[in-house]
Amino acid sequence: MSKRILIVDDDKGVAFFLREHLLEAQAGYQVETADSSEEALEIMARRPFDLVITDLRMPGMDGLELMEEIRQISPRTRLILMTAYGNERIERTAYQLGACQYITKPFRVQDLIERVDKALAEVQAPGRESLDMTDQRFDELGRYLADLRFEVGAQCILLADVAGQLLTYVGEAEGLDLPTLVSLMAGGFATAFEMAHYLGEKRATTLNYHEGRLYDVYSSNVDDNLFIVLIFDKRKQESRIGIVWLYTRRALQRLQELVGSLEPIEADQVLDADFGALLSNSLDQLLIPQETEEAEPSMTLEEATNLLLKDASPPQTDDEPTVETIDWRKAQEMGLIDLSRLGEG
Structure with a gap:
């Protein structure tokens, strides 16, 4: 299965130039371009790539930020960072983010092609060519x-x-x-x-x-x-x-x-x-609409007795408050509770 390459550079002329040379390399590469990191992520959300070649300085999300995003969504994609503003800190950061190659501008096209060939030679083909499709x-x-x-x-x-x-x-x-x-x-x-x-x-x-x-x-x-x-x-x-x-x-x-x-x-x-x-x-x-109501939760004998006694207590007046207490046996004799319905024992 031919390898997929995505070139990301806000200079469309540079991206087109690199794409044409990679297509002429006779390696059977499929090469696409994006002029921003945001566009690159949109493309990668639709199809996988074996290699991404990205410029460092771009409006919006820069190349290092793009590499970090790619590491999250496609950890097996190889990365090459190219820049005209390289230094040891940027190079170190690029490798920490998983870059397999780092190249500074200006460079010879053949140098880039060699790095691309090396990077893709290290790609392990997924089992049964996971998504070999158009x-x-x-x-x-x-x-x-x-x-x-x-x-x-x-x-x-x-x-x-x-x-x-x-x-x-x-x-x-x-x-x-x-x-x-x-x-x-x-x-x-x-x-x-x-x-x-x-x-x-x-x-x-x-x-x-x-x-x-x-x-x-x-x-x-x-x-x-x-x-x-x-x-x-x-x-x-x-x-x-x-x-x-x-x-x-x-x-x-x-x-x-x-x-x-x-x-x-x-x-x-x-x-x-x-x-x-x-x-x-x-x-x-x-x-399916539920036509029956949920059953009331069961109560203990003591809870039922207290509830019934509360309902059966005579109303109190402000002039003469009264409090009357009876046990559950007397309540049963008075017909206030029915043990057969409450399920004694």
Whole structure:
């Protein structure tokens, strides 16, 4: 699969010049350009890149800030920083942010190409070429995830592989450490797949639900390599488990078609009988109007006696307040309480 490169420079002439030379390098690279960090992040939200080459000084978000953002959303993307204003501090910061190469302007184009070749030679290809698809199909995938997010009300939906690579996401990721989250969940899915193989199962479906104080997180594997994660910020909107799983179940087959799964999961394999019962009960509670009132909470014998005696006490007057106390046996003799209805013992 050809490697994807994104060049970020506010000087469109420089970006175009570098793009043309990389395309002529006969390495089969796919090269795109962006004239700002903000545009670069928008492009990366729609499709993954193996390498980003960014200038340092740009209006708005500079190159170092862009590198920091990329480390959060796509930790496996290689980074090259280029600048005409380099110094030891900037170079050190760039490497701390994960840059694999650092080059100062002016430079020979061949020097940049050599650095690009070296950086991409270090890229480990994800298992089964996770998303080997056309730009059109990748854009369609992004639109589908955006529609799913709207339907369930999620803060963020992401697609990742079991190698721990975040492939794409839609929604708001502010306050979320996506690389760490993806790595943790990837390990869980990889373990589940290995267990299924050990047990001799051809196909395993793993559904996870985390209910936290601030976030609800739902996840399911799409195939043996990819998984989807739906994140809900409970401070903004509560998730509804029945609705979420219903739409997720519907989405799995479409996602398999979009990513080109080799062995699509049949719909009947997605949920087992126990989970189906849970889904049914959840949907009943969410969608079916409740016609019966909730039963009153049960009272102890002492609580019932005190309540009845309070209601049965004669009204007091300001001129002559009276207080009368009787025990529960006398109250029973007076017909104030019925032990058969309260369930004595």
